Amino acid sequence: MSLSPKWEERRSGSAPERPGDTRSPYDRDYSRLLHSSAFRRLQGKTQVLGIGESDFHRTRLTHSMEVAQIGRGLVQVLGERFPECKVLPPVPLIEAISLGHDIGHPPHGHSGEIALNYVMRDFGGFEGNAQSLRLLSRKEPYSDAHGLDLTRRALLGILKYPAPHSRVRRTEQPQPPEHPREMNRDNWKPPKCYFDEDQEIVSWILGPLEAEDRETFQSLRKEPSSAKNGKTANKSLDASIMDIADDIAYGVHDLEDAIKLDLVSEEDLTETLEENTDPQWGQQIDLSEPEDLAGRLADTGTRKKAVGELVHAFILSVHLERQGQFGSPLLDWTAALSEPAEDLLEALDELKVDQVIDKATAQQMEYRGRLLIVRLFGALSSDPERLLKSWHWEQYKRHDEAGDEQAAHRVICDYIAGMTDEYATEVYERLFVPHNGRVSAAR
Numbered sequence: 001m002s003l004s005p006k007w008e009e010r011r012s013g014s015a016p017e018r019p020g021d022t023r024s025p026y027d028r029d030y031s032r033l034l035h036s037s038a039f040r041r042l043q044g045k046t047q048v049l050g051i052g053e054s055d056f057h058r059t060r061l062t063h064s065m066e067v068a069q070i071g072r073g074l075v076q077v078l079g080e081r082f083p084e085c086k087v088l089p090p091v092p093l094i095e096a097i098s099l100g101h102d103i104g105h106p107p108h109g110h111s112g113e114i115a116l117n118y119v120m121r122d123f124g125g126f127e128g129n130a131q132s133l134r135l136l137s138r139k140e141p142y143s144d145a146h147g148l149d150l151t152r153r154a155l156l157g158i159l160k161y162p163a164p165h166s167r168v169r170r171t172e173q174p175q176p177p178e179h180p181r182e183m184n185r186d187n188w189k190p191p192k193c194y195f196d197e198d199q200e201i202v203s204w205i206l207g208p209l210e211a212e213d214r215e216t217f218q219s220l221r222k223e224p225s226s227a228k229n230g231k232t233a234n235k236s237l238d239a240s241i242m243d244i245a246d247d248i249a250y251g252v253h254d255l256e257d258a259i260k261l262d263l264v265s266e267e268d269l270t271e272t273l274e275e276n277t278d279p280q281w282g283q284q285i286d287l288s289e290p291e292d293l294a295g296r297l298a299d300t301g302t303r304k305k306a307v308g309e310l311v312h313a314f315i316l317s318v319h320l321e322r323q324g325q326f327g328s329p330l331l332d333w334t335a336a337l338s339e340p341a342e343d344l345l346e347a348l349d350e351l352k353v354d355q356v357i358d359k360a361t362a363q364q365m366e367y368r369g370r371l372l373i374v375r376l377f378g379a380l381s382s383d384p385e386r387l388l389k390s391w392h393w394e395q396y397k398r399h400d401e402a403g404d405e406q407a408a409h410r411v412i413c414d415y416i417a418g419m420t421d422e423y424a425t426e427v428y429e430r431l432f433v434p435h436n437g438r439v440s441a442a443r
Helices: 025-034 037-044 060-081 091-100 109-119 128-139 152-158 196-205 211-217 237-260 266-276 279-284 290-298 303-316 339-357 360-382 390-401 405-417 421-432
Strands: 220-222 318-322 333-337
Touching: 025 091, 025 152, 037 060, 037 421, 060 091, 060 237, 060 303, 060 318, 091 152, 091 237, 109 360, 109 405, 128 152, 128 196, 128 405, 152 196, 152 237, 196 405, 237 290, 237 303, 237 333, 237 339, 266 290, 266 339, 279 339, 290 303, 303 318, 303 339, 333 339, 339 360, 360 405, 360 421, 390 405
Parallel strands: none
Antiparallel strands: 318 333
16 A cells, blocks of 8 residues: 655655755655754763763663664564565654654753653643654754654654643642752653644644544543543554664663663673563574573673674564554554563663662762753743843743743743753853853854
8 A cells, every 4th residue: 555645745845955866755854863953962961871971871862873773673674574564664764763753852861851841830841752843843943944844754753642741641730849859750750742832733744644543543541640641542653663663772772881880780680581581482583591691791792792682682573563443554553572572671671770770879860950950940931031042032032022921931941951961061050050150152
């Protein structure tokens, strides 16, 4: 089944402007993402371990590149194993989606995301995936009003959670603390969503779908309650492939950083692999015995090959299936990990959480990042005319004069979300730390 050419359209309606440009629309999507300033800034944003802990470990940028590489491998393997699926994304498309999937995440990792959701609690909230869609379709400087002006299908792949913030946020907002330092992070975890003010963009993305498909695609598998956010039910085929590639990169490549920094021991690895590797599955995909694999992961000389073996095992364990509930094959086909592979990947994630993320030192850094961003937002919003850079002030002023308080605060949120860890700290120190800071050119 051939897809409608509408999936290659851009919101601007523009066509290639350069004579002799033979690239496909998805090749151009990939190029725009690769050369964007927002993508480059990911090199200064925390992935798991904070920037400055080591020059070895992953940043958001290297993580995104690894997701793109795994996404490429998944598409190639799935194309050979499931020739009946005629709508697999071309390699440049899955790589573009993978490069863009984390592009809206703020400084200081998920801690920064929680902080921005807290300060934006009365102004539409904040969520990293929603910010990615907003950045790529509105804010990143390439076109006048459409961000990078990516193709419709690329934006569909980046739309991981097709429900607006207002529909999935918890029905009762928690009581804000008297002081940000007393914030309970669990109370302010954002719902997975897109921003309500970006509804027109989502409506355009879903335009080629039949009405019934649009309604089903945006349904929830869990309604919000007074204490819990709701959850969306569906992803497009492209988003499901990217999501698995993201999980594999997070579960394996990010674990490599923890091993390298002696935060996860060979004993930890052996125990996790022995308890969570299904022997029959391991034999089917030719995975080494747990003790041998753990030993090679722990050894500097053999670690890279062992990491590659694990990634390859997970790629071979992905399959395609039809859901039978959508007319569009872009929605009805979905990628999924086999249960034994999913169990092992989750166990590796839990090992990393236990041995790295939940440690007191890591939590102290997360606390510092949250407090820094909350105080930074408070300062900038207290006197935007004097404290915001000129371009951001002009945007703020325009919305403020129009009486749109939410849009005005979103300008400050966009500014902070685009900062690297280092730049956020630099601005904070200029505002709050005596004898720190310097006058510099506008950034």
